[in-house]
Amino acid sequence: MKWLQVGKEAVKNVARNKLRTALTMLGLVIGISSVIVLVGMSEGSNRQVAEQMKALGGDIVSAYLFDGALGYDDMNEVRALPGVADAAPSKYLDAQVSAGTEKTNRAMVEASDEHYLAVRNLxxxxxxxxxxxxxxNKSKVCIIGGAVARDLFNTTDALGRTVKLAGDEFTVVGVLEEKGESMGLNTEGLVLVPYQSADTLGSDGKIATIYARATGDDAVPMAKGSISGYLEHEKRIAPSLFSVNTQDEILGAGGTVNETMTLLLAGIASISLLVAGIGVMNVMLVSVAERVREIGIKKALGAKRGDILLQFLVEALVLSLFGGALGILFGIALCAVVEYAGVSCAVSLPVIGIAAGASMLIGVVFGIFPAYRASQLHPVVALRQE
Structure with missing residues (x-):
């Protein structure tokens, strides 16, 4: 019964000065909604990358070569390694892509073979x-992504058309299905040419990257070990001159970066929560100053220090909880708007829980000093004040 009475009186006192209460809660709303949106955008980015990586195949092993010690003739040996179902070479080429008077700056020219699409799940x-x-036959043909087709021909119906790669003409024989962009592969801007045809574009024929698909998800470690052993022991390449990674490892490295960025964004947003907390404390101090005589009357009628402390602490908590609730609702709504605008934003229950906890903590931490100050007022001194 006592708690119910204290709660009712706290709500009544908070609602007494509506403008001041609204301005105080505005700081809480901005701070909590900022945390929700910024963390949500970071988590949304993590999920989006994870989904795209999964779509490209979780059983892919990538080997990056830094010394150019492998040629195309070595690919058959790679495909025969334990745990490897298929493999394709890769080498990016520096070539301007154009068609007639149209040019595109989004294209990435890559040389590979007929195994590439299957290995990369395209x-x-x-x-x-x-x-x-x-x-x-070193045929001058190519497969292009949707963005390249639209930039050059204003349509994805590009079969049979001619594109120029570094001034050399290549015929379009295929257009990729759109899968968007992920770490390590931009399918929209891809221009794929036969590996042996790349010598006309200045390629030295040495393999820069090998993409291998394992025989199954459980065979990924075996495939990675086989490729690493082949490069080090069969081809005598020093471990410092190559790197073999799985999709999970690449995703994990990106996830670590994103987690750091999430913490950084949350820290920046938390500054506004600190400012909001100071605002709550300031308002409660003003409230104490305005109600000195009221405090004196209550003490004269038998109210204890603990009662006064509890009253003002609950008021600060009510103020913070109302502001926190509005901040959570506004943050969720703003995240939905951001999502609608095309930016991934994922609101998770833990983040909402942290936001709710932060609002309660603000009420307690920044309400303690004003409440303690109110409880320490001497009743005689308080009653003398006008």
């Missing part, structure tokens, strides 16, 4: 894959 929206005939 599909064609139209046309055909590269073939062994294209490779053996």
């Amino acid at each position: 599909e064609l929206a139209s046309g055909r894959n590269l073939s062994s005939v294209d490779r053996e």
